[in-house]
Amino acid sequence: MKAVCWHGSHDVRVDTVPDPKILNPGDAIIKITSTAICGSDLHLYDGYIPTMKSGDILGHEFMGEVVEVGPGVKKLKVGDRVVVPFTISCGNCFFCKRDLWSLCDNSNPNSGLVEKMYGHSPSGLFGYSHLLGGYAGGQAEYARVPFADVGPMKVADGLTDEQVLFLTDIFPTGYMAAENCDIEPGDTVAVWGCGPVGQFAIRSAFMLGAARVIAIDRVPERLQLAEKAGAEIINFEEVDAGVALKEMTGGRGPDRCIEAVGMESHGMDAMGVVDKVKQAVRLETGRPHALRQAIVACRKGGTVSIPGVYGGFVDKMPMGAVVNKALTLKSGQTHVHRYLRPLMERIQNGDIDPSFVITHRLNLEDASRGYEIFKHKKDNCIKVVLKP
Numbered sequence: 001m002k003a004v005c006w007h008g009s010h011d012v013r014v015d016t017v018p019d020p021k022i023l024n025p026g027d028a029i030i031k032i033t034s035t036a037i038c039g040s041d042l043h044l045y046d047g048y049i050p051t052m053k054s055g056d057i058l059g060h061e062f063m064g065e066v067v068e069v070g071p072g073v074k075k076l077k078v079g080d081r082v083v084v085p086f087t088i089s090c091g092n093c094f095f096c097k098r099d100l101w102s103l104c105d106n107s108n109p110n111s112g113l114v115e116k117m118y119g120h121s122p123s124g125l126f127g128y129s130h131l132l133g134g135y136a137g138g139q140a141e142y143a144r145v146p147f148a149d150v151g152p153m154k155v156a157d158g159l160t161d162e163q164v165l166f167l168t169d170i171f172p173t174g175y176m177a178a179e180n181c182d183i184e185p186g187d188t189v190a191v192w193g194c195g196p197v198g199q200f201a202i203r204s205a206f207m208l209g210a211a212r213v214i215a216i217d218r219v220p221e222r223l224q225l226a227e228k229a230g231a232e233i234i235n236f237e238e239v240d241a242g243v244a245l246k247e248m249t250g251g252r253g254p255d256r257c258i259e260a261v262g263m264e265s266h267g268m269d270a271m272g273v274v275d276k277v278k279q280a281v282r283l284e285t286g287r288p289h290a291l292r293q294a295i296v297a298c299r300k301g302g303t304v305s306i307p308g309v310y311g312g313f314v315d316k317m318p319m320g321a322v323v324n325k326a327l328t329l330k331s332g333q334t335h336v337h338r339y340l341r342p343l344m345e346r347i348q349n350g351d352i353d354p355s356f357v358i359t360h361r362l363n364l365e366d367a368s369r370g371y372e373i374f375k376h377k378k379d380n381c382i383k384v385v386l387k388p
Protein backbone atom coordinates (compact mmCIF):
# COMPACT_ATOMS: atom_id res chain seq x y z
CA MET A 1 0.00 0.00 0.00
CA LYS A 2 0.93 3.67 -0.17
CA ALA A 3 1.73 5.46 3.08
CA VAL A 4 3.16 8.80 4.20
CA CYS A 5 6.53 8.05 5.79
CA TRP A 6 8.85 10.17 7.93
CA HIS A 7 12.46 10.24 6.75
CA GLY A 8 13.87 13.07 8.89
CA SER A 9 13.21 16.74 9.61
CA HIS A 10 11.11 18.26 6.84
CA ASP A 11 11.36 15.08 4.81
CA VAL A 12 8.14 13.11 4.39
CA ARG A 13 7.57 10.88 1.40
CA VAL A 14 4.85 8.64 0.06
CA ASP A 15 6.35 5.15 0.02
CA THR A 16 5.10 1.75 -0.96
CA VAL A 17 5.07 -0.37 2.21
CA PRO A 18 3.62 -3.75 3.24
CA ASP A 19 -0.11 -3.80 4.01
CA PRO A 20 -0.88 -3.98 7.74
CA LYS A 21 -1.92 -7.34 9.18
CA ILE A 22 -4.00 -8.41 12.16
CA LEU A 23 -1.48 -8.99 14.97
CA ASN A 24 -3.76 -9.45 17.97
CA PRO A 25 -7.28 -10.91 18.26
CA GLY A 26 -8.72 -7.48 19.10
CA ASP A 27 -7.32 -5.74 16.01
CA ALA A 28 -9.20 -4.46 12.98
CA ILE A 29 -7.87 -3.31 9.63
CA ILE A 30 -9.37 -0.07 8.32
CA LYS A 31 -9.34 1.02 4.69
CA ILE A 32 -8.80 4.72 5.07
CA THR A 33 -11.10 7.10 3.23
CA SER A 34 -9.97 10.41 4.80
CA THR A 35 -7.01 11.44 6.94
CA ALA A 36 -5.69 14.81 8.05
CA ILE A 37 -2.41 16.53 8.90
CA CYS A 38 -2.33 17.90 12.46
CA GLY A 39 -0.31 20.57 14.25
CA SER A 40 1.06 17.67 16.30
CA ASP A 41 2.45 16.16 13.08
CA LEU A 42 4.42 19.38 12.65
CA HIS A 43 6.35 18.59 15.85
CA LEU A 44 7.48 15.37 14.12
CA TYR A 45 8.05 17.22 10.86
CA ASP A 46 10.20 19.77 12.70
CA GLY A 47 12.18 16.95 14.33
CA TYR A 48 11.18 17.91 17.89
CA ILE A 49 10.09 14.39 18.89
CA PRO A 50 12.83 11.83 19.40
CA THR A 51 12.73 8.10 18.58
CA MET A 52 11.29 8.52 15.09
CA LYS A 53 12.80 6.06 12.65
CA SER A 54 13.19 6.54 8.93
CA GLY A 55 10.19 4.94 7.24
CA ASP A 56 7.76 5.35 10.17
CA ILE A 57 4.19 5.85 8.91
CA LEU A 58 2.71 9.17 10.02
CA GLY A 59 -0.85 10.21 10.81
CA HIS A 60 -3.27 10.00 13.71
CA GLU A 61 -6.43 11.63 12.37
CA PHE A 62 -8.15 9.07 10.16
CA MET A 63 -11.38 7.26 9.37
CA GLY A 64 -12.59 4.66 6.95
CA GLU A 65 -14.18 1.29 6.42
CA VAL A 66 -13.52 -1.89 8.37
CA VAL A 67 -12.14 -4.50 5.96
CA GLU A 68 -10.95 -7.18 8.39
CA VAL A 69 -11.43 -7.98 12.08
CA GLY A 70 -9.50 -10.22 14.44
CA PRO A 71 -11.25 -13.19 16.06
CA GLY A 72 -11.72 -11.31 19.35
CA VAL A 73 -13.59 -8.34 17.88
CA LYS A 74 -17.26 -8.34 18.88
CA LYS A 75 -18.71 -4.91 18.13
CA LEU A 76 -17.28 -4.10 14.70
CA LYS A 77 -17.86 -5.94 11.47
CA VAL A 78 -16.52 -5.75 7.95
CA GLY A 79 -18.16 -2.88 6.09
CA ASP A 80 -18.68 -0.62 9.15
CA ARG A 81 -17.71 2.99 8.60
CA VAL A 82 -15.78 4.33 11.60
CA VAL A 83 -13.82 7.24 13.02
CA VAL A 84 -10.72 6.24 14.99
CA PRO A 85 -9.53 8.17 18.09
CA PHE A 86 -5.86 9.15 17.89
CA THR A 87 -5.30 7.81 21.39
CA ILE A 88 -5.09 4.03 21.74
CA SER A 89 -6.83 2.66 24.82
CA CYS A 90 -7.47 -0.82 26.20
CA GLY A 91 -10.75 0.09 27.90
CA ASN A 92 -9.95 -2.06 30.91
CA CYS A 93 -7.15 -0.55 32.97
CA PHE A 94 -7.29 1.73 36.04
CA PHE A 95 -7.21 4.85 33.82
CA CYS A 96 -9.60 3.79 31.04
CA LYS A 97 -12.13 2.84 33.71
CA ARG A 98 -11.87 6.35 35.11
CA ASP A 99 -12.58 7.93 31.71
CA LEU A 100 -8.89 8.96 31.39
CA TRP A 101 -8.39 7.29 28.03
CA SER A 102 -5.22 9.05 26.92
CA LEU A 103 -3.53 7.70 30.05
CA CYS A 104 -4.20 4.02 29.25
CA ASP A 105 -1.68 1.74 30.93
CA ASN A 106 -1.80 -1.02 28.33
CA SER A 107 -1.24 0.58 24.94
CA ASN A 108 2.32 1.86 25.15
CA PRO A 109 4.58 -1.15 25.41
CA ASN A 110 7.76 0.78 24.58
CA SER A 111 7.40 3.41 27.23
CA GLY A 112 10.84 3.11 28.84
CA LEU A 113 12.13 6.50 27.82
CA VAL A 114 8.91 8.38 28.61
CA GLU A 115 8.75 6.74 32.02
CA LYS A 116 12.33 7.73 32.68
CA MET A 117 11.57 11.34 31.81
CA TYR A 118 8.12 11.76 33.32
CA GLY A 119 7.78 8.99 35.87
CA HIS A 120 4.85 7.42 33.98
CA SER A 121 3.78 7.00 30.42
CA PRO A 122 0.65 8.13 28.57
CA SER A 123 -1.25 5.88 26.16
CA GLY A 124 0.08 4.87 22.78
CA LEU A 125 -0.78 7.13 19.85
CA PHE A 126 -1.04 6.33 16.17
CA GLY A 127 1.90 7.51 14.09
CA TYR A 128 3.60 9.36 16.89
CA SER A 129 7.10 8.01 17.49
CA HIS A 130 8.43 4.99 19.35
CA LEU A 131 8.09 6.92 22.61
CA LEU A 132 4.35 6.58 22.23
CA GLY A 133 4.06 2.99 21.15
CA GLY A 134 5.61 2.94 17.69
CA TYR A 135 2.21 2.38 16.04
CA ALA A 136 1.97 2.83 12.29
CA GLY A 137 -0.15 5.88 11.51
CA GLY A 138 -3.18 6.53 9.38
CA GLN A 139 -1.86 8.71 6.57
CA ALA A 140 -1.98 5.59 4.46
CA GLU A 141 -4.34 3.40 2.50
CA TYR A 142 -4.84 1.00 5.42
CA ALA A 143 -4.15 0.95 9.14
CA ARG A 144 -4.19 -1.65 11.88
CA VAL A 145 -6.34 -0.50 14.79
CA PRO A 146 -5.70 -2.26 18.12
CA PHE A 147 -8.49 -2.58 20.75
CA ALA A 148 -10.96 -2.23 17.89
CA ASP A 149 -13.98 -2.75 20.15
CA VAL A 150 -12.89 0.14 22.37
CA GLY A 151 -11.82 3.05 20.14
CA PRO A 152 -13.46 3.21 16.72
CA MET A 153 -16.99 4.58 16.62
CA LYS A 154 -19.48 3.89 13.86
CA VAL A 155 -20.49 6.97 11.92
CA ALA A 156 -24.16 7.87 12.03
CA ASP A 157 -25.97 7.63 8.70
CA GLY A 158 -26.07 10.74 6.62
CA LEU A 159 -22.83 12.30 7.93
CA THR A 160 -20.00 12.88 5.44
CA ASP A 161 -16.33 12.12 6.08
CA GLU A 162 -15.59 15.82 6.29
CA GLN A 163 -18.23 16.35 8.98
CA VAL A 164 -16.91 13.61 11.27
CA LEU A 165 -13.18 13.22 10.49
CA PHE A 166 -12.13 15.71 13.16
CA LEU A 167 -13.84 13.69 15.89
CA THR A 168 -10.60 11.70 15.77
CA ASP A 169 -8.69 14.54 17.42
CA ILE A 170 -9.02 18.28 16.96
CA PHE A 171 -12.72 18.75 17.74
CA PRO A 172 -12.50 16.78 21.02
CA THR A 173 -9.17 18.49 21.71
CA GLY A 174 -10.62 21.98 21.34
CA TYR A 175 -13.68 20.88 23.31
CA MET A 176 -11.71 19.35 26.18
CA ALA A 177 -9.55 22.48 26.30
CA ALA A 178 -12.69 24.57 26.78
CA GLU A 179 -14.25 22.09 29.20
CA ASN A 180 -11.04 22.15 31.26
CA CYS A 181 -11.65 25.88 31.74
CA ASP A 182 -14.78 25.24 33.85
CA ILE A 183 -16.36 28.25 32.18
CA GLU A 184 -18.77 30.24 34.34
CA PRO A 185 -21.49 32.58 33.07
CA GLY A 186 -20.01 35.90 31.99
CA ASP A 187 -16.49 34.53 31.53
CA THR A 188 -14.02 35.87 29.01
CA VAL A 189 -11.88 33.14 27.46
CA ALA A 190 -8.64 34.01 25.66
CA VAL A 191 -7.33 31.50 23.12
CA TRP A 192 -3.70 31.54 21.98
CA GLY A 193 -3.34 30.01 18.51
CA CYS A 194 -6.03 30.05 15.82
CA GLY A 195 -4.88 26.88 14.12
CA PRO A 196 -7.34 24.00 13.83
CA VAL A 197 -7.22 23.26 17.57
CA GLY A 198 -7.68 26.91 18.51
CA GLN A 199 -10.63 27.19 16.12
CA PHE A 200 -12.42 24.31 17.83
CA ALA A 201 -11.50 25.67 21.26
CA ILE A 202 -13.06 29.03 20.35
CA ARG A 203 -16.33 27.46 19.18
CA SER A 204 -16.41 25.06 22.12
CA ALA A 205 -15.87 27.91 24.59
CA PHE A 206 -18.98 29.61 23.19
CA MET A 207 -20.91 26.30 23.26
CA LEU A 208 -19.95 25.92 26.92
CA GLY A 209 -21.21 29.37 27.83
CA ALA A 210 -18.36 31.87 27.42
CA ALA A 211 -19.64 35.44 27.18
CA ARG A 212 -16.58 36.60 25.23
CA VAL A 213 -13.75 34.85 23.43
CA ILE A 214 -10.57 36.68 22.50
CA ALA A 215 -8.41 34.92 19.90
CA ILE A 216 -4.68 35.54 19.43
CA ASP A 217 -2.57 34.67 16.38
CA ARG A 218 -0.67 36.45 13.65
CA VAL A 219 -2.07 34.77 10.55
CA PRO A 220 -4.82 37.03 9.14
CA GLU A 221 -6.92 34.22 7.61
CA ARG A 222 -6.90 32.32 10.87
CA LEU A 223 -7.88 35.43 12.82
CA GLN A 224 -10.69 36.07 10.33
CA LEU A 225 -12.03 32.55 10.84
CA ALA A 226 -11.98 33.15 14.60
CA GLU A 227 -13.87 36.41 14.09
CA LYS A 228 -16.49 34.56 12.09
CA ALA A 229 -17.21 32.44 15.15
CA GLY A 230 -17.80 35.59 17.17
CA ALA A 231 -14.37 36.01 18.73
CA GLU A 232 -12.64 39.35 19.23
CA ILE A 233 -9.12 39.16 17.83
CA ILE A 234 -5.56 40.21 18.60
CA ASN A 235 -2.76 40.04 16.05
CA PHE A 236 0.30 39.55 18.26
CA GLU A 237 2.58 40.94 15.59
CA GLU A 238 0.75 44.24 15.59
CA VAL A 239 0.20 44.72 19.31
CA ASP A 240 1.52 43.26 22.54
CA ALA A 241 -1.08 40.59 23.27
CA GLY A 242 -0.52 40.82 27.03
CA VAL A 243 -1.17 44.56 27.09
CA ALA A 244 -4.15 44.29 24.72
CA LEU A 245 -5.77 41.58 26.84
CA LYS A 246 -5.48 43.71 29.96
CA GLU A 247 -7.08 46.65 28.20
CA MET A 248 -9.89 44.53 26.78
CA THR A 249 -10.77 43.11 30.20
CA GLY A 250 -10.81 46.29 32.28
CA GLY A 251 -7.36 45.53 33.69
CA ARG A 252 -8.39 42.21 35.26
CA GLY A 253 -7.24 39.78 32.58
CA PRO A 254 -9.17 36.97 30.91
CA ASP A 255 -10.90 34.57 33.31
CA ARG A 256 -9.79 31.51 31.35
CA CYS A 257 -6.81 31.10 29.03
CA ILE A 258 -6.37 28.35 26.47
CA GLU A 259 -2.88 27.75 25.04
CA ALA A 260 -3.42 26.03 21.67
CA VAL A 261 0.06 26.67 20.29
CA GLY A 262 2.49 24.20 21.86
CA MET A 263 6.17 23.81 21.15
CA GLU A 264 5.83 25.52 17.80
CA SER A 265 6.29 28.96 19.32
CA HIS A 266 9.32 28.11 21.41
CA GLY A 267 11.69 25.93 19.47
CA MET A 268 12.42 23.49 22.25
CA ASP A 269 13.32 19.96 21.46
CA ALA A 270 11.47 17.19 23.15
CA MET A 271 14.32 16.02 25.34
CA GLY A 272 14.60 19.36 27.06
CA VAL A 273 18.05 19.82 25.59
CA VAL A 274 17.38 23.27 24.25
CA ASP A 275 18.84 23.81 20.85
CA LYS A 276 20.61 27.05 21.73
CA VAL A 277 21.08 28.20 18.19
CA LYS A 278 17.50 27.62 17.18
CA GLN A 279 16.25 29.23 20.35
CA ALA A 280 18.42 32.28 19.91
CA VAL A 281 17.12 32.71 16.40
CA ARG A 282 13.58 32.50 17.61
CA LEU A 283 14.16 34.97 20.40
CA GLU A 284 15.61 37.40 17.91
CA THR A 285 12.34 37.20 16.03
CA GLY A 286 10.74 38.61 19.16
CA ARG A 287 7.95 36.08 19.00
CA PRO A 288 6.20 35.75 22.35
CA HIS A 289 6.24 32.54 24.31
CA ALA A 290 2.55 31.66 24.25
CA LEU A 291 2.42 29.60 27.44
CA ARG A 292 4.27 32.13 29.57
CA GLN A 293 2.13 34.89 28.16
CA ALA A 294 -1.06 32.97 28.95
CA ILE A 295 0.01 32.42 32.56
CA VAL A 296 0.94 36.05 33.05
CA ALA A 297 -2.19 37.38 31.31
CA CYS A 298 -4.68 35.20 33.19
CA ARG A 299 -6.72 36.90 35.90
CA LYS A 300 -6.14 35.99 39.55
CA GLY A 301 -7.87 32.74 40.42
CA GLY A 302 -8.32 31.90 36.73
CA THR A 303 -7.62 28.77 34.74
CA VAL A 304 -4.97 28.08 32.12
CA SER A 305 -5.89 25.15 29.91
CA ILE A 306 -3.09 23.75 27.76
CA PRO A 307 -3.97 21.53 24.82
CA GLY A 308 -0.73 22.66 23.14
CA VAL A 309 1.81 19.84 23.06
CA TYR A 310 5.10 20.03 24.95
CA GLY A 311 7.99 17.66 25.47
CA GLY A 312 10.97 17.68 27.79
CA PHE A 313 11.26 20.67 30.09
CA VAL A 314 9.47 23.93 29.60
CA ASP A 315 12.13 26.23 30.94
CA LYS A 316 11.44 29.43 32.80
CA MET A 317 7.79 28.70 33.44
CA PRO A 318 6.49 31.57 35.55
CA MET A 319 5.51 29.34 38.45
CA GLY A 320 5.54 32.41 40.70
CA ALA A 321 2.56 33.70 38.76
CA VAL A 322 0.81 30.34 39.06
CA VAL A 323 1.24 30.27 42.83
CA ASN A 324 0.70 33.91 43.65
CA LYS A 325 -2.32 34.29 41.39
CA ALA A 326 -3.74 30.94 42.55
CA LEU A 327 -4.13 29.71 38.99
CA THR A 328 -5.45 26.32 37.98
CA LEU A 329 -3.45 24.60 35.22
CA LYS A 330 -5.06 21.80 33.21
CA SER A 331 -3.65 19.86 30.31
CA GLY A 332 -3.33 16.47 28.66
CA GLN A 333 -3.53 14.52 25.48
CA THR A 334 -7.23 14.43 24.77
CA HIS A 335 -9.42 11.67 26.21
CA VAL A 336 -10.95 11.33 22.75
CA HIS A 337 -13.09 8.29 23.57
CA ARG A 338 -14.98 10.35 26.16
CA TYR A 339 -16.15 12.86 23.58
CA LEU A 340 -16.91 10.78 20.47
CA ARG A 341 -20.59 10.19 21.15
CA PRO A 342 -21.58 13.58 22.59
CA LEU A 343 -19.72 15.49 19.90
CA MET A 344 -21.11 13.33 17.09
CA GLU A 345 -24.53 14.22 18.50
CA ARG A 346 -23.65 17.90 18.38
CA ILE A 347 -22.75 17.48 14.70
CA GLN A 348 -26.04 15.68 14.05
CA ASN A 349 -27.97 18.40 15.90
CA GLY A 350 -26.36 21.02 13.71
CA ASP A 351 -24.58 22.77 16.62
CA ILE A 352 -21.40 22.70 14.52
CA ASP A 353 -20.13 21.47 11.15
CA PRO A 354 -16.43 20.72 11.73
CA SER A 355 -15.63 20.84 8.02
CA PHE A 356 -15.34 24.65 8.29
CA VAL A 357 -11.58 24.32 8.98
CA ILE A 358 -10.74 22.46 5.75
CA THR A 359 -8.93 24.61 3.21
CA HIS A 360 -7.02 21.92 1.31
CA ARG A 361 -8.06 18.53 -0.05
CA LEU A 362 -5.15 16.61 -1.57
CA ASN A 363 -4.47 13.12 -2.80
CA LEU A 364 -2.38 11.03 -0.43
CA GLU A 365 0.38 11.14 -3.05
CA ASP A 366 0.64 14.91 -2.50
CA ALA A 367 1.25 14.58 1.24
CA SER A 368 4.71 16.09 1.09
CA ARG A 369 3.27 19.25 -0.43
CA GLY A 370 0.48 19.13 2.15
CA TYR A 371 2.99 19.22 5.02
CA GLU A 372 4.87 22.07 3.39
CA ILE A 373 1.70 24.12 2.86
CA PHE A 374 0.36 23.47 6.39
CA LYS A 375 3.69 24.12 8.09
CA HIS A 376 4.23 27.47 6.38
CA LYS A 377 0.53 28.44 6.30
CA LYS A 378 0.85 28.93 2.56
CA ASP A 379 -2.13 29.56 0.35
CA ASN A 380 -4.29 30.52 3.39
CA CYS A 381 -3.97 26.99 4.69
CA ILE A 382 -5.81 26.06 7.87
CA LYS A 383 -6.34 22.30 7.59
CA VAL A 384 -5.25 19.72 5.03
CA VAL A 385 -7.26 16.57 4.38
CA LEU A 386 -5.62 13.75 2.42
CA LYS A 387 -7.63 11.32 0.34
CA PRO A 388 -5.99 7.90 -0.07
Ligand code: NAD
Pocket: 038, 039, 040, 041, 042, 043, 169, 170, 173, 192, 193, 194, 195, 196, 197, 198, 216, 217, 218, 219, 222, 236, 260, 261, 262, 263, 264, 265, 287, 288, 289, 290, 306, 307, 308, 309, 310, 332, 333, 334
Ligand atom coordinates in the same frame (compact mmCIF):
# COMPACT_ATOMS: atom_id res chain seq x y z
P1 NAD B 1 -1.04 24.85 14.15
O1 NAD B 1 0.43 24.80 14.14
O2 NAD B 1 -1.77 24.85 12.85
O3 NAD B 1 -1.55 26.13 14.94
C1 NAD B 1 -0.76 26.83 15.88
C2 NAD B 1 -1.11 28.30 15.74
O4 NAD B 1 -0.45 29.03 16.77
C3 NAD B 1 -0.65 28.91 14.42
O5 NAD B 1 -1.76 29.49 13.75
C4 NAD B 1 0.41 29.93 14.84
O6 NAD B 1 0.43 31.06 14.00
C5 NAD B 1 -0.07 30.28 16.25
N1 NAD B 1 0.98 30.84 17.11
C6 NAD B 1 2.31 30.62 17.10
N2 NAD B 1 2.91 31.30 18.09
C7 NAD B 1 1.93 31.99 18.75
C8 NAD B 1 1.93 32.87 19.85
N3 NAD B 1 3.05 33.18 20.49
N4 NAD B 1 0.73 33.40 20.26
C9 NAD B 1 -0.43 33.05 19.61
N5 NAD B 1 -0.49 32.23 18.55
C10 NAD B 1 0.69 31.70 18.13
O7 NAD B 1 -1.48 23.62 15.05
P2 NAD B 1 -2.88 22.98 15.57
O8 NAD B 1 -3.21 21.81 14.73
O9 NAD B 1 -3.92 24.02 15.77
O10 NAD B 1 -2.38 22.44 16.98
C11 NAD B 1 -2.05 23.35 18.02
C12 NAD B 1 -1.36 22.64 19.16
O11 NAD B 1 -2.25 21.66 19.73
C13 NAD B 1 -0.10 21.86 18.75
O12 NAD B 1 0.88 22.00 19.76
C14 NAD B 1 -0.58 20.43 18.70
O13 NAD B 1 0.46 19.51 18.92
C15 NAD B 1 -1.55 20.44 19.85
N6 NAD B 1 -2.50 19.33 19.86
C16 NAD B 1 -2.73 18.75 21.07
C17 NAD B 1 -3.59 17.71 21.19
C18 NAD B 1 -3.85 17.11 22.53
O14 NAD B 1 -4.38 16.01 22.63
N7 NAD B 1 -3.52 17.81 23.61
C19 NAD B 1 -4.24 17.22 20.06
C20 NAD B 1 -4.01 17.84 18.82
C21 NAD B 1 -3.13 18.90 18.75
Ligand code: ZN
Pocket: 038, 039, 040, 041, 060, 061, 086, 169, 170
Ligand atom coordinates in the same frame (compact mmCIF):
# COMPACT_ATOMS: atom_id res chain seq x y z
ZN1 ZN C 1 -3.82 15.63 15.76
